[in-house]
Amino acid sequence: MAEVGQSRRPRQAPGLVWWSMVAGPIAWAADLGFSYVLAQHACSTQHRYVLHLISMACFVMALTGLAAGFAEHRKLPAEVTDKGPRPFDRAYFQVLFGMVFSIAFALIVVAGAIPRWILSPCD
Numbered sequence: 001m002a003e004v005g006q007s008r009r010p011r012q013a014p015g016l017v018w019w020s021m022v023a024g025p026i027a028w029a030a031d032l033g034f035s036y037v038l039a040q041h042a043c044s045t046q047h048r049y050v051l052h053l054i055s056m057a058c059f060v061m062a063l064t065g066l067a068a069g070f071a072e073h074r075k076l077p078a079e080v081t082d083k084g085p086r087p088f089d090r091a092y093f094q095v096l097f098g099m100v101f102s103i104a105f106a107l108i109v110v111a112g113a114i115p116r117w118i119l120s121p122c123d
Contacts, residue, residue, distance in 0.1 A: 016068040017091060020098025023065025024105025031058035031109050035116065043122040051121060055113035062109055065102030069095045 034054045042050050073095045080092040 014072065016072045017094050017098065020065045020069030020072065020095060021101060023068065024062045024102040027058040027062035028105045028108050030061065031055055031112060039121045048121060051116045052113070055109060055116065059106055059109045062102050062106035066099050069099035069102060
């Protein structure tokens with residue numbers, strides 16, 4: 001007779017945990033991609049605000065990863081650690097990783113936006 005625990009599939013990470021890990025890199029990639037594509041349009045029409053809107057939207061996107069990670073962190077039990085073998089322990093590590101990644105990539109988006117505020121897209 002097989003044990004009940006062996007017949008169940010391993011629990012996968014919830015969508016918010018995944019979003020907290022990938023929101024920052026996706027936001028940074030979107031910021032770079034859309035800013036590069038629309039730089040010529042901003043130069044020809046002198047509508048520099050388009051580049052600033054892209055940076056602000058991508059910054060907010062990166063912060064949604066932080067919010068998602070924080071929401072999942074609040075759902076975890078109090079006794080979890082980042083070094084344990086249980087699924088909650090792995091989820092705790094993933095949530096911490098996602099929140100730090102989101103903050104780091106939000107700062108990278110801001111660092112990429114600073115030259116767009118100072119320099120002209122026509123240069």
